[in-house]
Amino acid sequence: MAIAVWKEYYYHKSKPMKSIKLFIYSLSISFLLLSCSKDLGNYDYHDVNTLRITGLREGDHNSNRIYDLPFKDTLKLAPTITGSLSGTDLSNVTFRWKVDGEELSTTNSLEYVADKEYGKLNADLAVTDTKTGIVTSYSFFINVINPYKLGYYVLSKRQNGESVLYCKSTISQRDQLEEVTIPNISLGSNPITIDGNREYGNSSTDYYNRLVLGMKTAPFPVMMIDSREFLPTLLYNKESYVGDKDDFVLSPQDVVTDRYQDVIYMVNNGKLHILQKGAISLPTLGSDQLDYQISKGGMSGGTYYSPYLFSFYDSKNKMIRALDNGINSGALFTYVNVHDDITKSNLYKDQEHVVSQLADIEGGAKFVYLMKNANKLFAYSVSYNDDLKPTAFGKIAESTVPGNGIIRSASYDSDANYWYLATDKVIYNASYLGLEFQPFITLPASAAGYITKYEMNQGKLMIVTFDPNYSGEKKSSVYIYDLNNMSLEISMPHVVEEAVDIHIGI
Known part of the structure; x- marks a missing residue:
């Protein structure tokens, strides 16, 4: 109505004052009618139960x-x-x-x-x-x-030699060691090694285990496993060998995982082989005039220097052998040079190898060796220059075997640069600079048997013992310590057959 009145005014703006007054009057009435029209809306509001x-x-x-x-x-x-x-x-x-x-x-x-x-x-x-x-x-x-994605792993051997793998899951409600099987894959017999590394997904909290198993006799004597579904990602057998397969017998004596690469170091028939991307290399130093032999535990490697350097104790010739890949050759893990002139064997004559490791000490690469003669211990190191060439070999320290004098197991922590030794029920440690061993962890007096293996990782210490006097088949016990407060968290007596090796992957 107001619009109609405006049109009237627009087209008749020349009319007399009476028309103008009429327009104003009509406009006022229009606004009054609009403002006073009846509101038919419902304003009876209610709160809704959210x-x-x-x-x-x-x-x-x-x-x-x-x-x-x-x-x-x-x-x-x-x-x-x-x-x-x-x-x-x-x-x-x-x-x-x-x-x-x-x-x-x-x-x-x-x-x-x-x-x-x-x-x-x-x-x-x-x-x-x-x-x-x-x-x-x-x-x-x-x-x-998979409940076994993270946990404490034990590789054991039944009385008939059969391999059996156990895991105490750290993400499952079940608080016990359980046997783990791999679909359609036999673990064979005469197990020797379980090792592994933590692998990350999309974040620091998204991780799993890359496990490596080694068995002397199995359809696949060496296998790499992704713990997320516990399925093999790499399987190694005779057909994986890059050389003449007809004359190659795969029956590993030792298997060690590289901490930083998808590489496995294997001793087979006493010789060092590199396992990578599903292939088994030719033996390292195939033309070695001394015809070296490596026994279980004799390899020293598995760190970020390992693509260039390697060392092992030659049990046949009773020598420490230091190798490199020629550095400038570009062929990683292909060790072509041996430095017997540096690692003079007369310095450790009549001494037996205990444990060794490639380490980073004071910003440089070193191979450290712990040797033994009767009740005496001797520590040696092979030093390298910035070009990763060996420059010196010498004795670091000497002492006596702690405790009862029987070494059940030994290791070197390449992160903290500490030696560790286990006697029957005590684990001792000492700085690499000296061999002043001090008690680190003592098992309860009631612990069954004597220590055979231990491992430290992620603030935990896992120990297994073997009790030869136990009448049952499960002669090994498992003990887990929290290293933050040095307390015994879990005690599981007689839970697995003879434990061959262990791994913490929590």
């Missing part, structure tokens, strides 16, 4: 709400539901839980057993207020994982 779901994993997206669930374990969720008006009164609330599209529960709680498959499963909870029909939802993932 439901809130708490007590579950939070995050702006369900990718932040992931529940890792080991296979065969049970996920139990029981959220708290509160209403802005009803409080904790759930008499007018219904529930619906779904996992992988299947409705599993219509109560306030969910119990899901991971017994179908691995992987991430979509899941959600729908909470409905039956008075208003309003649905409040919570979506998330259930990530079903």
Whole structure:
């Protein structure tokens, strides 16, 4: 109406004053009528009962709400539901839980057993207020994982020689060592080694184990395993050899994993081979005039210097052998030079090899060797210059074997540069600069048997013992210490057959 009046004024603006007055009057009436028109809207407001779901994993997206669930374990969720008006009164609330599209529960709680498959499963909870029909939802993932992805691993040997692998999972509800099998793969017999490294995925909290197993007699005597689904990623047998397969017999005596590369060092028929990308190399120093032999534990390698340098104790010629790849040749892990002129054998004549390791000491590469003669211990080192050429070999220190004089196991920590020795029930340590061994950990007096293996990793110490007087087959026991407070966390007497080797991958 106001628009119509304006048009009237526009087209008759030359009319007398009476028309103008009429226009103003009509305009006023129009605005009055508009402002006084009847409002037919409903302004009878009511508060809505808003439901809130708490007590579950939070995050702006369900990718932040992931529940890792080991296979065969049970996920139990029981959220708290509160209403802005009803409080904790759930008499007018219904529930619906779904996992992988299947409705599993219509109560306030969910119990899901991971017994179908691995992987991430979509899941959600729908909470409905039956008075208003309003649905409040919570979506998330259930990530079903292999329970042996992380844990304490023990490789054992049954009385008939059969290999058996155990794991005490650190992500499962089951607090015990369990036998681990690999689908369609036999572990054979006469096990010798389990070793491994931590591998990372997309973040510092997304990690798993790259494990390496070695057996003397098996369809695949050496294998590399991805612990996420516990499936082999590399399998080595006679067909993996790059040389003449007809004359090659694969029966490893020792297997060591490189800490930084996907490389395995293997002793087979006393010779050093490099295993990489599914292939077994020709023996290192194939033309060695001394026809060297390496015994179990005689290799010294597995650090970031190892692509260029290697050393081993030649048990046949009773010599320390220092090798390199020629540095400028560009052929990593291909050791072509040997430096017997540096590692003079007359310095350690009549001494037997205990343990050795390639280390980084004071910013430089060194091979350190611990030797023994009767009750005496001697430490030696092979020093290198900046061009990674050996420059000197000499004695560092000497002392006597601690405790009862019987060395059950020995190792060198290349991170802290400490020697470690185990006697029957005590582990001792000493700085590489000296051999002043001090007690580090003492097993309880009631511990069964004597120490045969130990390993330290991620703030934990794992020890296995062997009790030859135990009447049952499971003669080995497992003890786990927390190194942060030097306390015994787990004691598992007589839980596995004779333990051959162990690995911490937590």
